[in-house]
Amino acid sequence: MRLATYNIEWFANLFDRKDNLIVDDSWSGRHDVTKAQQVEAIAKVLTAIDADAILIVEAPNTGKTQNTVRALQQFAEAFGLRTSNALMGFANDTHQELALLYDRDVLTARHDPKGDVASTRAPRFDGDFRIDLDIDATEDVIQFSKPPMELAVRTHAGAEFRLIGAHLKSKAPHGADSRDEAIRISIANRRKQLAQAIWLSRRVETHIGADEPVILLGDLNDGPGLDEFEHLFGRSSVEILLQAGLYDPHAATAHGPRPGSVLSTARFARPNEGTFLEALLDYIMISEDLRARRPAWRIWHPFRDTACWTSPDLRDSLLTASDHFPVTLDIEL
Template sequence: MRLATYNIEWFANLFDKNDTLIADDSWSGRYNVTKVQQIEAIAKVLSAVDADAILIVEAPNTGKSQNTVRALQGFAETFDLRTSQAIMGFPNDTHQELALLYDPEQLSVRHDPKETTNNRAPRFDHEFRIDLDVDATEDVVRFSKPPMELEVKSKSGFEFRLIGAHLKSKAPHGADNRDEAIRISIANRRKQLAQAVWLSRRVKAHVAEGEPVVLLGDLNDGPGLDEFEHLFGRSSVEILLDAGLYDPHAVSANSLRPGSIPSTARFPKPKEGRFLEALLDYVMISEDLRDRQPKWRIWHPFNDTGCWALPELREALLTASDHFPVTLDIDL
């Protein structure tokens, strides 16, 4: 079975208010890319990845007239993708939903944000209380993009929990000067770490119940991304690894001598005349899944030999998004 995560930049911009694709030559949200170019590139990437289930991060919007599931299923039908069904969890107000496209012949899936007996691990649409700055006062944390928690059963009958997440960005959006940027960056990192603790406690609660867990998505964290990462001692990724989850890219990047760090995203830095490469996207599994022959792959157009060898796929990956898919092949 192949599971995947893919952050598709500005996917919502490709649909009108009725969830119909806008396949024309108007500009998409991506620089110098038209809507029709991005649409075709996304379809090529999803076809090439050919996952049994793929988490779409920054999925189309759910709102007054729009519906994420309808948009994704319409997209899948248009391009004859075998991942013909879509499911989502709690909608949010950011126009960046979390949703799963999946093959109903291989998986049965339902949204199942069940309550836990452990009040230290509340549902993701509830509040989480934690003392973030050791001042003996609890802070109340909420997800702007509540993670999606699913009960999944494979064709063979194997059941597991799938959690799709998009953690808080650390970027100081809205800052007018350096002092304000520093303040916002630190506040954002504190909130992101709190979200990671919330996720880790939720994972531990499921593992304690004997449930295998797959956590995947954009964690907006990785080594060397900003100047404040040492301020709090641990990264979001390290918190989740300490919860008993495993992803080989995360482990290698967080080692003392990581060497060449894997990359799942590529952002232009026009003023510097270069691109910033970052490891942001992960597929983490609980320890009880590590004996099921897991194999990870980052579909990077330049670093993956299979992608590099196919010029059409390479160009599609660069056109579709500033992130690249991450897949896990595993015997379920």
């Protein structure tokens, strides 16, 4: 079985108010990329990775007239993707939903959120999480702007596992008008992100304690060297999740005591500098009991993955479709 996570930038912009795909020469949300070009690139990437289930991060919107599931299923039908079924969890107000595209001939999945909304330890993901973030004896109330999607999955071979799709708080100081404000926002965002990671880790620990295999995947918005404030805190969000009993070789390598060449799943332009920032943000983490299932991870990086680099059409599609690249996990389930 192949699982994937893929953050598709500005995917929502490619659909009209009734979820019809827009394939024309108007600009998409991506710089110098038309909607038609992005639509075609996304379809080529999804076809190439050929996953049995794909977590779409920043999926099309659900709102008054729009529906994420309908939009994704229409996209899959338009391009003949075998992942023709879509499923989502809690809708949010950001126009960036979390959803799963999957092949129903390979697995079944249902939204199955756990935890009491009023729980003090690990509430349901659409609730409030109370934690003292700065040791001032005052509880902070944390919410997910994008509540994680928690699914119960069963493969047609009979394997069952918990799948949690996540998109954690960004640490970027969006909206800052000065250096001091940027520092304040960056620190506040990192604290909130760490709280979200703790919340997630407690849910993971509950499942592991009940002998339920867990796969957590998505954009954790955290990786080594992303900002100058990471050393103010004892652990990163990724390390918190690894310490909960999860494993991802990319995360383990990057956050080890002597990291080698830093891996990358995203590439962001720095227009003022004429350069790009590369970052490890996207992960597929598995519980220890799944490590015996011959897992193999792959980052579909257009310049660092040999097969992607030597296929010009795929390489260009990866660069056109999004500022993130897919991560896949092949595992015997």
